[in-house]
Amino acid sequence: MHCSLIGVGKMGEAILKGLLPSVKKGQITLTGYEISPERKREIEEKYRLPLAYTLEESITDAQVILIAVKPQQMKELLAQMGSKTSNRLLISIAAGIPSDFIQARVAPGTRIVRVMPNTPALIGEGALAYSLGPNTTEEDRETVRKLLTPLGTMVEVPEKLMDAVTALSGSGPAYVFLFLQALCDAGVKVGLPRDLAYTLALKTMTGSLKLIEELQEHPARMIEMVTSPGGTTIAALHTMERAGFKGIIMDSVEAAACRSQELAKG
Secondary structure, three states: EEEEOOOOOOHHHHHHHHHHHHHEEEEEEEEEOOOOOHHHHHHHHHHOOOOOOOHHHHHHOOOOEEEEEOOHHHHHHHHHHHHHHOEEEEEEOOOOOOOHHHHOOOOOEEEEEEEOOOOHHHOOOOEEEEEEEEOHHHHHHHHHHHHHHHEEEEEEEEHHHHHHHHHHOOOOOHHHHHHHHHHHHHHHHHOOHHHHHHHHHHHHHHHHHHHHHHHHHHHHHHHHHHOOOOOOHHHHHHHHHHOOOHHHHHHHHHHHHHHHHOOOOO
């Protein structure tokens, strides 16, 4: 199976890293294309993988085309691809760009799958949701899972949920990093040196997530385990609740979902 990877930014690079073991085993062949000359040289030097000089060169013999460009670049890219996608599987990770938008701009017979990964895919710990287009087959489902499972955990969802997925897991790492930064700053505020505050905050977050994953408990139950009557934790949680902490998170995810919907409108 010959694959073409269009766009090798951060997420494109994550996909590339996930595909390389299959390339080395001879299970697939891969051609990449990157519009930025500087990024092209960087990827070629880092992975010893020559990239195509033109888009047409990259997709000519590809059975599977993976598109990893920004949503704002999709319209122009699809226009350039035109009839060259006929009878091929096209996998898009562009946030907010629905399959009917893509279908209207590519050749008849193109089979479309949308995938929303997130940045932990860079280390094989991503959360990836995918939705199958109307013309896809069971073989296409297996192809998508085989190609992208090395990036992390994969779940299948109906396309109508992709904007919600984008808002929750696609954008989610930024929320986690912001909370880590805030926790670190809070440690500094109460007197800890910044490097120590960062170490404690980071290990608290990673350890807590590993714990809840291992125990398979509800978050509310895990909070109860830490919270003593009249203690320090309940004082902190009361302050968060009074400030509307959970409401802020919910509003933020909703705003991201709305923005994902707006991207489809151009």
